Amino acid sequence: MSDQGDLHGSCLCGGVRYRAALPVFHASHCYCTMCRKQHGAAAGSYANVASAGLVIEQGAGLIAEYASSADGRRDFCRVCGSTLFWRSTESPDRVAITLGTLEPEYGGPVERELFADNKPAWRPRG
Structure with a gap:
């Protein structure tokens, strides 16, 4: 997190850079099949x-969107493939x-x- 109260990030190739205003409403780990497949992780x-x-x-212009379900949109860099954002059509304000x-790296809790x-x-145990 930055001094200005924003989160900052980028994709693997550095072509996409973004900032997002705080607060973080919550952080999460999602184990649904779609998230696991998109991230290639647990x-x-x-x-x-x-x-x-x-x-x-x-x-x-490097951001591509994939409609993974009726209510989910996944944004990624079309150059390096980095997963960037997930959006719900049911909650467009988030x-x-x-x-x-x-x-x-994110220093807050994952609730x-x-x-x-x-x-x-x-998956790793811990």
Whole structure:
């Protein structure tokens, strides 16, 4: 997090840069099949913020959107494939930013686990 009260992040290639206004309403790990497949990991990890505070500072034209379900939209960099945002059509006032794209790394708590019954057996224990 920055001194200005914003989160900052970018994709792997650096083509997309964004900032998002605080506060984080909650952070989560989502174990649904779609998040697991998109992230290639045990879970998708997100910070949920107000969509009005999200500003694409660089590379807006590099962002592609995939409608993964009737109510879910997933944004990613079309150059490097980095997962950037998840948006719900049912809650357009919120956007979920992927924790792994934040610079510096997210220092707040992760309060929620979504679809916890889908946690893979191979995930790290701890």
